[in-house]
Amino acid sequence: MTQPSPSFLKAVFAIARKDLAAEFRSRELLSAMLVFSMLVILIFNFALELDVKVRQSVTAGVLWTTFAFAGTLGLNRSMAVEKDRGCMDGLLLAPVDRSAIFFGKAVSNLAFMLLVEAIVVPLYAMLYNETRIFQWEFIGVLLLGSIGYIAVGTLLSAMSVQTRTRDVLLPILLFPVAVPVLLASVKASGGIVAGLPLEEILTPLNLLIVYDVVFLAVSYMVFDFVVEE
Amino acid sequence: MQQKPIFLTILDVLSIIGLGVATYFALVYAPTEAVMGNVQRVFYFHVGTAWVALVGFVLAAVSGILYLVTKDMKWDRFELAAVEVSTMFFFITIVLGSIWARPAWNTWWTWDPRLTTAAVTELIYIAYFMLRAGIEDPEKRARFGAVYTLLGGISAPITFMVIRLFRTIHPVVIGNASAAAQGGFDMTPNMLTAMFIALGAFTIIFIDLMWHRIRIGALEEKVEHLKLKVSM
Amino acid sequence: MIEVKKLVKRFGLKTILKGVDFNVQPGEFVALLGPNGAGKTTFLRILASLSRPSLGSVKVAGYSLPNESANVRARLGVVSHLPLLYPDLTAEENLQFYARMYGITHHASRVTDVLNMVGLEPRRRDLVRTFSRGMQQRLAIGRAVLHDPEVVLFDEPYTGLDQDASEMLDEVLRSVAAKGRTVVMTSHDLARAEDLATRFDVLSRGVIAASGTRDDFKNSNLLDFYRKALEA
Numbered sequence: 001m002t003q004p005s006p007s008f009l010k011a012v013f014a015i016a017r018k019d020l021a022a023e024f025r026s027r028e029l030l031s032a033m034l035v036f037s038m039l040v041i042l043i044f045n046f047a048l049e050l051d052v053k054v055r056q057s058v059t060a061g062v063l064w065t066t067f068a069f070a071g072t073l074g075l076n077r078s079m080a081v082e083k084d085r086g087c088m089d090g091l092l093l094a095p096v097d098r099s100a101i102f103f104g105k106a107v108s109n110l111a112f113m114l115l116v117e118a119i120v121v122p123l124y125a126m127l128y129n130e131t132r133i134f135q136w137e138f139i140g141v142l143l144l145g146s147i148g149y150i151a152v153g154t155l156l157s158a159m160s161v162q163t164r165t166r167d168v169l170l171p172i173l174l175f176p177v178a179v180p181v182l183l184a185s186v187k188a189s190g191g192i193v194a195g196l197p198l199e200e201i202l203t204p205l206n207l208l209i210v211y212d213v214v215f216l217a218v219s220y221m222v223f224d225f226v227v228e229e
Numbered sequence: 230m231q232q233k234p235i236f237l238t239i240l241d242v243l244s245i246i247g248l249g250v251a252t253y254f255a256l257v258y259a260p261t262e263a264v265m266g267n268v269q270r271v272f273y274f275h276v277g278t279a280w281v282a283l284v285g286f287v288l289a290a291v292s293g294i295l296y297l298v299t300k301d302m303k304w305d306r307f308e309l310a311a312v313e314v315s316t317m318f319f320f321i322t323i324v325l326g327s328i329w330a331r332p333a334w335n336t337w338w339t340w341d342p343r344l345t346t347a348a349v350t351e352l353i354y355i356a357y358f359m360l361r362a363g364i365e366d367p368e369k370r371a372r373f374g375a376v377y378t379l380l381g382g383i384s385a386p387i388t389f390m391v392i393r394l395f396r397t398i399h400p401v402v403i404g405n406a407s408a409a410a411q412g413g414f415d416m417t418p419n420m421l422t423a424m425f426i427a428l429g430a431f432t433i434i435f436i437d438l439m440w441h442r443i444r445i446g447a448l449e450e451k452v453e454h455l456k457l458k459v460s461m
Numbered sequence: 462m463i464e465v466k467k468l469v470k471r472f473g474l475k476t477i478l479k480g481v482d483f484n485v486q487p488g489e490f491v492a493l494l495g496p497n498g499a500g501k502t503t504f505l506r507i508l509a510s511l512s513r514p515s516l517g518s519v520k521v522a523g524y525s526l527p528n529e530s531a532n533v534r535a536r537l538g539v540v541s542h543l544p545l546l547y548p549d550l551t552a553e554e555n556l557q558f559y560a561r562m563y564g565i566t567h568h569a570s571r572v573t574d575v576l577n578m579v580g581l582e583p584r585r586r587d588l589v590r591t592f593s594r595g596m597q598q599r600l601a602i603g604r605a606v607l608h609d610p611e612v613v614l615f616d617e618p619y620t621g622l623d624q625d626a627s628e629m630l631d632e633v634l635r636s637v638a639a640k641g642r643t644v645v646m647t648s649h650d651l652a653r654a655e656d657l658a659t660r661f662d663v664l665s666r667g668v669i670a671a672s673g674t675r676d677d678f679k680n681s682n683l684l685d686f687y688r689k690a691l692e693a
Contacts, residue, residue: 006564014561022549025588086543090604092511094562095535152380159373163363173360176353177380180387187394207391214383222376225297229369229512367473453474 015104060190102223145185247430259423277431285315290382293375305371310442342392353381468517479667492658501647538605548590563608595626615646663690
């Protein structure tokens with residue numbers, strides 16, 4: 001008797017689709033991430049006194065710090081949903097390679113992060129009259145940076161959710177390992193906002209790509225060790 | 230109880246002697262550096278501790294991989310020992326560096342690539358201890374620890390490359406210094422000797438401490454075993 | 462259908478299962494009885510490929526674990542005391558999601574069949590978060606048999622259910638077993654187990670302490686058998 005089993009990609013998209021469907025109904029995660037992002041920017045506004053001159057140099061830093069903080073919020077929540085009602089077991093019971101679970105969760109986490117960015121970036125541009133944000137290169141850096149951050153974040157959230165300290169632990173585990181992706185993103189997007197030619201931001205861009213490829217591959221290889229018992 | 234191996238005792242003695250000799254070479258034998266004066270002497274221990282700490286972090290990542298492949302708890306003990314000893318040595322490296330930086334750069338700390346990478350690396354391994362503390366099951370602790378040392382081991386060099394894009398003033402004593410570096414110096418043969426003595430001494434001390442820590446780890450496990458037997 | 466030989470499971474230094482031998486023929490309904498903490502859940506998790514055996518061999522539906530776990534998982538349904546359902550999806554969406562995860566083509570009719578079987582067809586478009594514990598448990602069973610598995614594992618399916626819900630669950634469990642499926646159910650509720658199972662095994666102190674079929678209890682009662690097994 002042969003049993004059907006889904007293709008890897010179908011399982012990945014089934015998980016991502018399920019997460020998006022649940023989120024568009026409850027909107028718990030996105031609204032939390034968005035409100036939090038706005039609060040962080042508000043605090044930065046007064047803490048750094050974001051006048052025209054300061055903004056030049058810190059726009060990229062402010063945005064990436066905001067996304068990093070908001071990102072941990074989403075990553076924690078997204079994995080807690082699986083853990084709390086035993087759904088992770090449900091996923092692990094499916095007859096697919098377990099790394100499909102990693103990629104499925106990573107795709108939905110990335111979708112949430114990009115959605116938040118898609119709202120926060122134009123809002124920031126409007127608030128501070130910073131139209132240089134709207135460049136293809138800037139959007140490309142947002143995408144590359146988010147991919148790397150979410151790849152490590154998804155792996156580490158699957159770990160932290162199984163520990164006693166849970167939510168508190170994720171940023172502590174994630175931030176030091178994600179330093180390269182955050183700094184390279186800041187450097188690259190800062191360069192774009194400052195109007196530097198593409199050659200000058202090529203090095204951080206390359207490092208971003210290296211980080212993304214390496215950490216996607218490593219996460220893929222070690223995810224099994226994180227979910228097995 | 231297992232007898233302490235005789236070679237470990239020998240190594241203990243060698244460590245103490247090595248530390249003494251290295252101290253002598255750093256403080257007395259090596260000539261006083263012309264520009265910076267006596268403060269330059271922390272350099273020998275700075276390089277010595279940094280060397281063993283970095284070797285230890287690489288060993289930790291390697292034993293992490295070995296644990297994931299073999300699932301043998303001895304690699305977990307090895308990894309934990311390497312991280313513990315190296316984190317301590319790296320902390321000493323940073324403190325010694327600061328002592329030197331105060332007169333040389335006129336500041337205790339600066340966000341230079343090496344310093345920043347050192348700080349981030351130290352934070353990675355502190356996070357490692359927090360991760361381990363949050364897990365009850367020893368096998369899960371070992372697996373997660375191995376995965377995290379692996380991630381840390383890969384991310385630290387990339388951190389260094391990224392931060393180098395910002396700027397540097399740290400001197401490159403071995404190899405070519407960049408134009409912006411401050412506090413560099415040319416080493417005389419006597420200085421080189423003192424440095425290699427320090428490297429050798431700290432290597433012996435590192436092996437000695439690692440051995441002790443692994444042994445304690447094994448004994449800890451034995452105690453847990455016996456406790457469990459008594460309680461049953 | 463299930464062959465377990467000398468299964469040992471350790472969590473760190475604690476040995477939960479100490480050499481379990483357990484065989485189930487196709488079509489049997491085995492109730493696995495035992496006090497809390499005897500290792501019933503751990504044992505089922507190993508059968509379900511969610512946990513790795515430390516030693517010993519485990520075969521389910523002709524495939525060995527953990528090496529051929531994907532094949533085992535395709536032929537296995539699991540109901541645990543957690544519902545394994547997403548509260549923000551409807552009953553229908555939950556089943557559709559799991560149908561995709563099992564690669565079931567044309568899943569619309571299969572989902573409707575299963576919803577009818579567990580008596581939730583009228584509530585198919587309601588969010589699972591609005592369901593009572595009993596309804597969630599029935600849907601969880603529907604989820605477990607969606608891909609028509611040969612083997613079904615129930616881990617304390619009656620936990621947290623009131624009288625009515627338990628009786629409804631009895632019916633669903635019977636219909637699951639009626640299709641010639643092999644069922645293993647853990648329970649500490651002897652009365653429920655007695656109604657459903659064809660065989661009774663007692664897991665105590667990490668081993669199968671006793672095993673008896675329904676015919677063995679024509680004159681004596683299950684409670685005596687169970688108590689004797691625990692004292693042995």
